Amino acid sequence: MGWARTFLLGDIGNRLDIGDCENNIRQLKIALMQMHEDDQSQDEELLKLRRENDELKLYIAALIRLLIHKETLTAEEITRMVEIIDAENGAIDGKKRDGKIL
Numbered sequence: 001m002g003w004a005r006t007f008l009l010g011d012i013g014n015r016l017d018i019g020d021c022e023n024n025i026r027q028l029k030i031a032l033m034q035m036h037e038d039d040q041s042q043d044e045e046l047l048k049l050r051r052e053n054d055e056l057k058l059y060i061a062a063l064i065r066l067l068i069h070k071e072t073l074t075a076e077e078i079t080r081m082v083e084i085i086d087a088e089n090g091a092i093d094g095k096k097r098d099g100k101i102l
Contacts, residue, residue: 005017064078
């Protein structure tokens with residue numbers, strides 16, 4: 001309420017204004033703490049996804065090497081297949097956007 005409360009109630013009005021400010025500060029602190037917790041949670045999830053992505057890359061590399069070693073496919077055939085799949089969405093950029101694998 002500000003100046004009107006101070007003008008009408010004097011020191012009591014000042015104390016009420018201070019109490020309102022303290023409540024607002026407390027609410028802001030809580031909101032900031034919640035935002036920090038959300039950020040931490042997102043960071044942990046991102047780290048988990050990066051680790052999973054690295055693990056999947058290792059699995060793919062192992063499968064490709066096994067296919068080449070067993071002469072099921074050649075390195076050129078795999079490279080050509082990757083290029084074909086990459087180009088299917090209209091942009092040769094190393095990304096598969098439509099979600100289809102087969």
